[in-house]
Amino acid sequence: MSQTAYQENVLEVEPFGIEPIPEEERHGQIAKAFTIWFASNLNVVTWFTGFLGIEFGLSLKYAVIAIIVGNLLGGSLLALTSAIGPRLGQPLIPASRRAFGRVGVSGLAFLNLLNNIGWLAVDLVLSVMAFQKLVPFLGYHAALLILTVATILIAVYGYNFIHTFAFWMSILMGVLFVAMTVITIHNLPGIVGSSTTAGGFNPWMFVLAIAVAFSFQISYCPIGSDYSRYLPEKTSLARVWLASFLGCVGACVWLEILGALTATLGTQAGPMDFFTRLMGFFAVPALISVVLSIMPNNVMAVYSGGLAALAMGVPLKRWTAALVTGGIAALLIAYGSGQFADTYKNFLLLLSYWIAPWLGVIIGDHFFNRQAPAGSEHGWSGMLAFVIGVAISIPFMSSALYTGPVAKAYLGGADISYFISMLVSGAIYLVAIRGWKQEAGSRKKTLAGTAVQNR
Numbered sequence: 001m002s003q004t005a006y007q008e009n010v011l012e013v014e015p016f017g018i019e020p021i022p023e024e025e026r027h028g029q030i031a032k033a034f035t036i037w038f039a040s041n042l043n044v045v046t047w048f049t050g051f052l053g054i055e056f057g058l059s060l061k062y063a064v065i066a067i068i069v070g071n072l073l074g075g076s077l078l079a080l081t082s083a084i085g086p087r088l089g090q091p092l093i094p095a096s097r098r099a100f101g102r103v104g105v106s107g108l109a110f111l112n113l114l115n116n117i118g119w120l121a122v123d124l125v126l127s128v129m130a131f132q133k134l135v136p137f138l139g140y141h142a143a144l145l146i147l148t149v150a151t152i153l154i155a156v157y158g159y160n161f162i163h164t165f166a167f168w169m170s171i172l173m174g175v176l177f178v179a180m181t182v183i184t185i186h187n188l189p190g191i192v193g194s195s196t197t198a199g200g201f202n203p204w205m206f207v208l209a210i211a212v213a214f215s216f217q218i219s220y221c222p223i224g225s226d227y228s229r230y231l232p233e234k235t236s237l238a239r240v241w242l243a244s245f246l247g248c249v250g251a252c253v254w255l256e257i258l259g260a261l262t263a264t265l266g267t268q269a270g271p272m273d274f275f276t277r278l279m280g281f282f283a284v285p286a287l288i289s290v291v292l293s294i295m296p297n298n299v300m301a302v303y304s305g306g307l308a309a310l311a312m313g314v315p316l317k318r319w320t321a322a323l324v325t326g327g328i329a330a331l332l333i334a335y336g337s338g339q340f341a342d343t344y345k346n347f348l349l350l351l352s353y354w355i356a357p358w359l360g361v362i363i364g365d366h367f368f369n370r371q372a373p374a375g376s377e378h379g380w381s382g383m384l385a386f387v388i389g390v391a392i393s394i395p396f397m398s399s400a401l402y403t404g405p406v407a408k409a410y411l412g413g414a415d416i417s418y419f420i421s422m423l424v425s426g427a428i429y430l431v432a433i434r435g436w437k438q439e440a441g442s443r444k445k446t447l448a449g450t451a452v453q454n455r
Contacts, residue, residue, distance in 0.1 A: 006160070014158025017318040018310045020089040026232040030239050032163045033082055036227045037247035039166040040220070040300055042173045043293035044130075045123060046252055049216055050259020053209040059199040063260045066206055070213025071252045077359060078217050079245035081224025084366055086231040086240060091304075092362065093222060094311040099365040099429070100386070101379015109311035111354050112222045113325070116305030118351070119219075120329040123294050123301070124148065130290035133276060144330060151295065152326035155302035156319045159230060162303060166296050176289040181258055183282050204412035208398070211415045213256065217248060218418070219352055221359050223304040302326040350401045356418040357389030360426030369433050381432035389425025393417035 006015055007027050016025070053063030081092055088095040093112055097105050124147060131143045138146075154165055228240055262278060279286035306322030314321060361382045395404040398415035407415060 008160065010160045010164050011157070012160075013156060013319055014160065015318075016159075017321075018091050018094045018307055021230050023233065026086075026089070026230055028163070028228075028231050030231070030235065030243050032167065033228055033231075033240050033243040034247040035170040036163060036166045036296075036300075037078070037082070037220075037244050038251045039169040039173065039296040041248055041251035041297075042170065042177060042255065043297060044290045045126065045294065045297070046216075046255040047259045047262075049212065049252075050256030050261075051263040052212050054199065054260055054263035056205040056209055057199050057202055058205055058209060059201065060260060062199075062201050062206055063209060063263075064257050066209035067213050067256045067260065068253055070210040071217060071249050071256070073210075074214040074217025075245050075249035075252070077363075078220050078224055078248050079241045080363070081221045081359075082228045082244035083237045083241035085225030085228030086233055086235040087237070087366075088225055089229050089233065090225070091223070091229065091307050091311065092225040093308065095225070096362055096365065096382070097379070099361050099369075099379065099382035101383065104379045104383045104386075106312050108222075108354075108358060109308045111351065113305055113308035113312065114351060115219070115222070115355075116301040116308060117325055117329045117332070120151075120298055120301035120305065120326070121332045123298050124151075124329060125333055127291050127294045127298070130287045134284065134287050134291070141334060144334065147291070147298075148326055148330040151298045151302055152323055154295075154299045155306065155322040155326065158303065158318065158322075159227070162296075162299055163227070165299065169292065169296050173289065173293050176285065177255070177293075179282065180279065180286055180289065181254075183279060183286075184258060184262055202412065204414035207411075207416060208414040211418055213252070215352065215356075215418055217252065218355055218359060220248070221355060223300065223307075226304050226307060227300075301329070305329075350397075350399050353390065353393070353397060353417060353421070354386075356422040357386050357393070357425035360389060360422040360424070361385050361429045364426045364429040364433070368430055381429055385425040385429035385432060388428055389421040392424050393421035396420055 006012060006025055050063075050067060053066050054060070056063075058066065084092065093108050094105055096108070100108060124144065127147050128140060128143045131147060132138055132140065135143070154161055224244075228244070231240065276283045276287065302322050302325050305325035306316075306318055306320075309316065309321040309325060310318060316324065364385075365382070394417070395406040396411070396415065396417040397404045398407040398411070398413050398417075403413065404417070407413060407417075
């Protein structure tokens with residue numbers, strides 16, 4: 001570990017990994033909790049996510065309502081995991097050892113590593129597509145190499161550099177997306193009037209649209225505290241929550257509603273061709289925006305993926321783990337020119353079902369089990385709740401790779417598994433730890449009674 005104080009230094013490689021951040025190294029402003037989540041969601045991926053409600057057959061009005069409801073629910077949970085960061089001083093998964101035990105943490109860290117590598121690979125494909133539109137003579141692998149190196153370099157420097165990068169990207173991307181919003185509305189005359197009459201209201205598709213927006217937000221929850229763990233321990237939880245909430249919900253609601261507005265044009269020509277056509281004379285700045293806007297997300301995937309590898313027990317330094325994470329993602333899409341991205345994305349969506357039940361346990365442990373002594377572990381409680389939560393939610397799942405019997409027969413293909421698994425796992429964990437506490441209390445009384453009798 002570096003003997004030089006890290007503190008506010010931006011051009012120094014971060015010396016800390018998943019261990020608790022020492023009090024003397026705690027620093028930062030709450031406002032950065034806003035810019036990190038605003039910048040990470042202010043991208044074209046969020047824009048295209050807004051298309052789905054219209055594609056499900058909803059009218060514009062109901063698609064927008066679903067976007068707002070889903071983001072409010074999911075964003076509140078993401079903000080919660082961010083707000084926990086100053087209290088923990090370390091990433092959330094390794095800090096959940098009390099609830100999941102050492103083996104459970106290793107397994108969850110592996111899932112988190114897969115998530116980060118996978119989404120980095122998928123997003124890199126989109127970045128490369130936009131980059132090649134800007135520089136047509138640049139080959140696929142050359143474009144991939146340039147973007148991967150730039151992404152890894154920022155992640156290697158670590159926490160302070162990432163926050164500084166996110167701050168400036170929030171400003172730059174905010175200006176560019178405002179311009180793109182104005183141009184989009186200008187290029188879609190009468191879309192509000194025509195779209196409100198198209199589609200309709202299907203209760204199950206409405207629920208599915210809410211679930212999409214909800215799951216988009218909670219996909220960040222496993223890394224929520226990664227970007228707030230340096231804040232001083234006594235930082236207001238409520239203020240960190242509010243800053244994080246406004247950042248993630250503000251960006252997502254804005255761009256997803258914009259996506260819903262443009263969805264009636266379709267993307268049959270491919271996402272980048274569609275985007276270029278939509279932007280018209282602003283196509284070049286818009287494509288630059290696409291490439292740059294996905295960078296914060298990719299940087300976070302590399303950085304948090306490296307932390308996940310460390311939580312698994314991989315014997316690497318933090319910066320080396322980040323380098324390996326980025327390299328693996330690039331290799332995944334180096335062959336086939338990224339054509340497997342859609343299939344892999346479906347796999348990742350299926351994989352993401354672990355996040356909701358894990359989150360249910362985390363909320364129960366950090367907010368309803370605070371009296372547990374430091375260092376105490378009852379990992380069986382968290383793992384039992386997690387496994388049952390996943391198992392009970394399987395019939396309610398609906399994805400491109402698997403649709404459960406209940407979702408297929410009774411829910412019209414709507415997916416409510418996220419809500420069920422989180423509530424079930426949280427409830428089971430609370431019951432389990434209550435029983436654990438009662439058993440511990442009874443044992444303590446018995447020992448005390450025996451001690452009195454032996455006097």
